[in-house]
Amino acid sequence: xxxxxxxxxxxxxxxxxxxxxxxxxxxxxxxxxxxxxxxxxxxxxxxxxxxxxxxxxxxxxxxxxxxxxxxxxxxxxxxxxxxxxxxxxxxxxxxxxxxxxxxxxxxxxxxxxxxxxxxxxxxxxxxxxxxxxxxxxxxxxxxxxxxxxxxx
Amino acid sequence: xxxxxxxxxxxxxxxxxxxxxxxxxxxxxxxxxxxxxxxxxxxxxxxxxxxxxxxxxxxxxxxxxxxxxxxxxxxxxxxxxxxxxxxxxxxxxxxxxxxxxxxxxxxxxxxxxxxxxxxxxxxxxxxxxxxxxxxxxxxxxxxxxxxxxxxxxxxxxxxxxxxxxxxxxxxxxxxxxxxxxxxxxxxxxxxxxxxxxxxxxxxxxxxxxxxxxxxxxxxxxxxxxxxxxxxxxxxxxxxxxxxxxxxxxxxxxxxxxxxxxxxxxxxxxxxxxxxxxxxxxxxxxxxxxxxxxxxxxxxxxxxxxxx
Numbered sequence: 001x002x003x004x005x006x007x008x009x010x011x012x013x014x015x016x017x018x019x020x021x022x023x024x025x026x027x028x029x030x031x032x033x034x035x036x037x038x039x040x041x042x043x044x045x046x047x048x049x050x051x052x053x054x055x056x057x058x059x060x061x062x063x064x065x066x067x068x069x070x071x072x073x074x075x076x077x078x079x080x081x082x083x084x085x086x087x088x089x090x091x092x093x094x095x096x097x098x099x100x101x102x103x104x105x106x107x108x109x110x111x112x113x114x115x116x117x118x119x120x121x122x123x124x125x126x127x128x129x130x131x132x133x134x135x136x137x138x139x140x141x142x143x144x145x146x147x148x149x150x151x152x
Numbered sequence: 153x154x155x156x157x158x159x160x161x162x163x164x165x166x167x168x169x170x171x172x173x174x175x176x177x178x179x180x181x182x183x184x185x186x187x188x189x190x191x192x193x194x195x196x197x198x199x200x201x202x203x204x205x206x207x208x209x210x211x212x213x214x215x216x217x218x219x220x221x222x223x224x225x226x227x228x229x230x231x232x233x234x235x236x237x238x239x240x241x242x243x244x245x246x247x248x249x250x251x252x253x254x255x256x257x258x259x260x261x262x263x264x265x266x267x268x269x270x271x272x273x274x275x276x277x278x279x280x281x282x283x284x285x286x287x288x289x290x291x292x293x294x295x296x297x298x299x300x301x302x303x304x305x306x307x308x309x310x311x312x313x314x315x316x317x318x319x320x321x322x323x324x325x326x327x328x329x330x331x332x333x334x335x336x337x338x339x340x341x342x343x344x345x346x347x348x349x350x351x352x353x354x355x356x357x358x359x360x361x362x363x364x365x366x367x368x369x370x371x372x373x374x375x376x377x378x379x380x381x382x383x384x385x386x387x388x389x390x391x392x393x394x395x396x397x398x399x400x401x402x403x404x405x406x407x408x409x410x411x412x413x414x415x416x417x418x419x420x421x422x423x424x425x426x427x428x429x430x431x432x433x434x435x436x437x438x439x440x441x442x443x444x445x446x447x448x449x450x451x452x453x454x455x456x457x458x459x
Contacts, residue, residue, distance in 0.1 A: 013352030018308040080349035081212040117356025
């Protein structure tokens with residue numbers, strides 16, 4: 001089914017977990033929720049593909065989970081708070097997941113955060129009108145490429 | 153009559169809880185964060201509320217995607233800390249105030265806010281981290297009962313800022329019609345700017361955060377008009393949590409005394425914001441121990457660590 005375009009789809013590098021994605025991603029999120037239990041974590045790690053058969057997932061969703069393609073999981077209806085449970089099952093910190101989603105190393109990502117985080121300049125809008133929503137003067141020049149979120 | 157004497161806004165970053173639980177508060181990275189709450193703990197110790205209402209959100213702990221209540225009021229006698237994947241946080245069980253909670257539920261539902269009543273619920277870092285920041289780390293029991301109000305900010309759309317603000321007003325009305333003399337502090341938690349999902353993760357917007365804190369203090373009605381898309385665009389997809397602060401603000405007087413403010417970047421992936429606002433109204437001041445002899449402008453005490 002084609003996703004109906006929403007105003008917030010214009011925000012770059014962002015998959016808003018809305019009611020439509022919540023419906024679409026029910027299986028992904030309930031799978032992630034199941035990882036709250038130790039016995040389920042063990043069963044999943046023992047045979048990932050077999051464990052996933054217990055959940056209603058499309059081939060694309062299953063593939064994204066097996067590949068730990070977090071951005072794709074979010075795009076297909078996963079929510080980050082649920083997906084983080086899969087990350088934790090793999091022994092990864094939240095910051096590790098964030099780094100993976102942004103395509104940078106954890107070290108670079110952590111350094112960016114310490115330096116004040118990713119700037120909003122240049123990251124407001126995919127349609128290139130990077131104006132400030134509050135109209136307080138013009139946005140500064142195009143952002144540094146380092147802090148620009150890319151849409152895959 | 154019960155009174156709301158003050159509002160507290162505070163981030164609820166899970167890594168803050170992990171730093172507390174793993175004894176990392178003395179590390180320079182974390183010291184920067186925790187030092188901003190030293191005065192707040194003093195304030196809280198003097199203020200000694202009888203009850204705290206904590207507006208927060210659940211992060212896939214008590215609620216999965218099976219049921220997603222927009223506003224869920226905790227009416228239970230106690231709320232155990234949730235196991236968020238690393239075992240429950242080593243904090244005392246949160247004792248509720250079932251009588252006041254039931255009274256609030258009855259009052260605000262008749263005021264047309266259709267709350268979900270929760271009589272059994274575990275609470276996650278969204279609630280326990282702000283309690284630690286303001287009450288410290290008590291071993292056996294929290295100093296006062298807590299009424300959790302869980303707000304859906306995980307699935308879009310959360311309630312609007314205006315709806316949150318108006319709910320705050322309804323909660324205040326409910327509290328003020330409660331028979332017992334109780335001094336209540338209300339917490340708004342979450343935020344400030346952060347995005348932890350997708351390729352734009354790591355977004356921080358200090359300028360926007362500071363304007364939010366300024367308006368929260370002086371011109372909250374302006375904040376009630378901010379559309380969700382602006383929160384997400386300017387403060388990050390998960391920054392939309394900030395609407396929860398408007399419930400707290402709605403429960404206060406139009407004119408409040410800003411007692412304290414703190415802001416720092418980052419804690420993990422998030423801008424940490426914190427504010428304490430006292431009601432100036434006579435009824436609340438009469439009861440407020442902390443307000444006595446401290447009427448001079450106190451903004452001076454604000455930390456402003458971030459550039």
